[in-house]
Amino acid sequence: MRCLSLELKLGPILLLLICATITTKAAANGDGYKQCEHTVKKWAFSSQDSEIRDDKHVLRNLLFFLHVPRTGGRTYFHCFLKKLYANAQECPRSYDKLRFNPRKENCRLLSTHDDYSMMAKLPKEQTSVVTILRNPIDRVFSTYEFSVEVAARFLVHRDLTSLSRMAKRARLKAGGVSTLDIWPWKYLVPWMREDLFARRDARIRKGQSYIITNDTYNMEEISMPLRDFINDPIARDIIHNGATFQIAGLTNNSYLAESHEVRRCVLKYQSLGQYVLEVVKKRLDSMLYVGLTENHRESATMFSNLVGAQVIAQLTKSSSNSDFSIDNGSEQRPLLPNSKSDANHQENNTYRKLKKVSSTSKDEAENINMDAGKLMEAYESCISSLRNSQSERRAKSLKRISPANFTKEARRKVPELLLQEITSLNSLDMQLYNYAQNIFAKQQALMVQNMVNSENLPSTLDEHAHNNSNSLPSWKVIVLAMTSLLSSNLKDYDFMVHPRKIPIRSTNGGGKEWNASD
Ligand SMILES: *[C@@H]1O[C@H](CO)[C@@H](O)[C@H](O)[C@H]1NC(C)=O
Ligand SMILES: *[C@@H]1O[C@H](CO)[C@@H](O)[C@H](O)[C@H]1NC(C)=O
Ligand SMILES: *[C@@H]1O[C@H](CO)[C@@H](O)[C@H](O)[C@H]1NC(C)=O
Numbered sequence: 001m002r003c004l005s006l007e008l009k010l011g012p013i014l015l016l017l018i019c020a021t022i023t024t025k026a027a028a029n030g031d032g033y034k035q036c037e038h039t040v041k042k043w044a045f046s047s048q049d050s051e052i053r054d055d056k057h058v059l060r061n062l063l064f065f066l067h068v069p070r071t072g073g074r075t076y077f078h079c080f081l082k083k084l085y086a087n088a089q090e091c092p093r094s095y096d097k098l099r100f101n102p103r104k105e106n107c108r109l110l111s112t113h114d115d116y117s118m119m120a121k122l123p124k125e126q127t128s129v130v131t132i133l134r135n136p137i138d139r140v141f142s143t144y145e146f147s148v149e150v151a152a153r154f155l156v157h158r159d160l161t162s163l164s165r166m167a168k169r170a171r172l173k174a175g176g177v178s179t180l181d182i183w184p185w186k187y188l189v190p191w192m193r194e195d196l197f198a199r200r201d202a203r204i205r206k207g208q209s210y211i212i213t214n215d216t217y218n219m220e221e222i223s224m225p226l227r228d229f230i231n232d233p234i235a236r237d238i239i240h241n242g243a244t245f246q247i248a249g250l251t252n253n254s255y256l257a258e259s260h261e262v263r264r265c266v267l268k269y270q271s272l273g274q275y276v277l278e279v280v281k282k283r284l285d286s287m288l289y290v291g292l293t294e295n296h297r298e299s300a301t302m303f304s305n306l307v308g309a310q311v312i313a314q315l316t317k318s319s320s321n322s323d324f325s326i327d328n329g330s331e332q333r334p335l336l337p338n339s340k341s342d343a344n345h346q347e348n349n350t351y352r353k354l355k356k357v358s359s360t361s362k363d364e365a366e367n368i369n370m371d372a373g374k375l376m377e378a379y380e381s382c383i384s385s386l387r388n389s390q391s392e393r394r395a396k397s398l399k400r401i402s403p404a405n406f407t408k409e410a411r412r413k414v415p416e417l418l419l420q421e422i423t424s425l426n427s428l429d430m431q432l433y434n435y436a437q438n439i440f441a442k443q444q445a446l447m448v449q450n451m452v453n454s455e456n457l458p459s460t461l462d463e464h465a466h467n468n469s470n471s472l473p474s475w476k477v478i479v480l481a482m483t484s485l486l487s488s489n490l491k492d493y494d495f496m497v498h499p500r501k502i503p504i505r506s507t508n509g510g511g512k513e514w515n516a517s518d
């Protein structure tokens with residue numbers, strides 16, 4: 001009708017144009033398969049990084065820790081990275097994208113739950129990315145449990161109104177970043193919180209007449225059953241295939257406007273997920289380090305070898321010959337730094353920090369033990385106090401939803417069918433995890449090779465360190481100290497004493513169960 005009335009005024013040619021425009025627009029909004037395929041392919045093409053650089057094993061200026069929620073990354077952040085980098089070197093508000101501005105400060109470490117689209121804000125050529133992946137089923141369980149656990153803390157309040165009044169005041173006072181400001185918890189926790197309050201109200205209304213089942217993961221009177229949780233649109237939005245989407249830069253927290261269209265298409269047409277997966281695999285390939293939550297022992301050792309040792313070298317180097325060496329990272333071979341720059345460093349914050357854990361003296365051998373001991377103490381106390389406070393907090397908040405209790409026994413009773421459902425909702429992440437296991441094995445081989453190399457160092461390097469009482473400890477000492485720190489912490493001296501014998505373990509299981517926090 002509109003077209004007809006227009007015809008009178010504008011004539012047939014213009015009419016044709018207008019009607020054609022309207023039709024095209026309708027198709028574009030319709031998310032049709034063809035249109036979606038085009039959108040996703042276009043994204044995949046533009047996201048392919050130019051071929052993998054062969055210096056990917058060399059730490060660049062900025063270390064970007066892409067922290068996938070519930071993979072145990074907090075341990076790495078607090079007990080490694082925070083110990084290696086000075087506060088001033090940490091990018092401000094790493095977990096708060098609103099205030100994040102990497103160009104403003106000359107920061108060296110960025111750790112965040114924000115996705116890969118963050119790279120658009122970073123100097124790409126100067127950024128090394130590291131991440132940790134976890135078995136997707138465990139990650140979903142952990143996400144569920146943590147959401148409920150954090151939400152349960154709020155049950156001290158009588159109702160949601162008194163809660164929000166309190167929260168406002170607390171936030172004004174603290175002015176800081178809380179779990180509730182951080183994606184994805186800023187969606188998951190309020191969702192669970194509302195749910196817990198509603199179920200509690202319902203119990204109160206019913207008096208004593210309700211029955212509580214003994215199945216924690218399906219305890220409708222207390223909390224949202226796991227089955228309902230995984231099938232909710234919110235879970236689809238931000239949990240399932242979360243690792244793939246995060247590394248793709250396609251979470252619903254993405255910085256890039258076009259990401260949201262791509263993401264809609266992939267959620268709508270499952271087969272398009274393969275394009276995303278291919279991009280993500282390539283990105284994993286070009287990362288400096290990929291850890292696995294399940295293999296915590298090996299992952300942590302590897303982290304110290306492939307990342308930690310280079311961080312130390314980089315920081316000591318940059319404090320010695322200022323900005324010159326920083327931009328020439330590609331010259332530096334991993335694990336074999338230039339000893340010359342070590343010799344004429346200037347004492348500095350970074351240096352002092354390192355020196356505290358690994359000071360030098362005439363007798364190197366004695367030092368290895370002493371420093372390893374000190375380092376070990378620091379790491380062990382860090383990790384155990386982190387664990388203790390985590391489990392204390394967890395126990396305290398789970399009391400509020402008793403008899404629900406997330407124990408191993410309770411988890412074993414979850415029906416197989418539900419596990420299969422989680423698997424199929426996370427098919428991209430399942431494939432990605434398999435792929436990451438292969439990368440992990442390759443990294444292990446690289447680490448062995450590095451350790452063999454550092455064993456065969458020309459002796460001049462050691463001598464050099466010997467006759468300069470003011471010099472930094474040699475590279476080898478640092479590597480050994482860090483390695484022994486980790487392996488002894490983990491009761492596995494084999495890593496240090498017999499570097500050639502590092503077992504390439506099967507990537508399934510083996511590691512101690514790791515109770516990841518964020
Ligand atoms: C719940 O109780 C029933 C019978 O009392 C028992 O067979 C079942 O294993 C229990 N389930 C859990 C999760 O404890
Ligand atoms: C992300 O997901 C959450 C939970 O479903 C939703 O509330 C939020 O609006 C989403 N954000 C965007 C940008 O789509
Ligand atoms: C540390 O070294 C850097 C580079 O040499 C220098 O710019 C900085 O001021 C030093 N910091 C301190 C506290 O000496």
Ligand SMILES: *[C@@H]1O[C@H](CO)[C@@H](O)[C@H](O)[C@H]1NC(C)=O
Binds near residue numbers: 324331
């Ligand atoms: C890095 O090293 C190369 C080769 O040694 C040199 O030509 C270049 O100027 C250096 N770059 C910087 C920024 O110092």
Ligand SMILES: *[C@@H]1O[C@H](CO)[C@@H](O)[C@H](O)[C@H]1NC(C)=O
Binds near residue numbers: 395
């Ligand atoms: C939950 O289970 C753990 C381990 O079995 C136990 O130590 C804890 O007391 C339980 N908590 C509650 C609130 O029942």
Ligand SMILES: *[C@@H]1O[C@H](CO)[C@@H](O)[C@H](O)[C@H]1NC(C)=O
Binds near residue numbers: 460463464
């Ligand atoms: C220090 O080492 C150099 C070789 O790196 C050697 O020429 C020199 O004699 C040594 N100095 C002392 C005091 O041992």
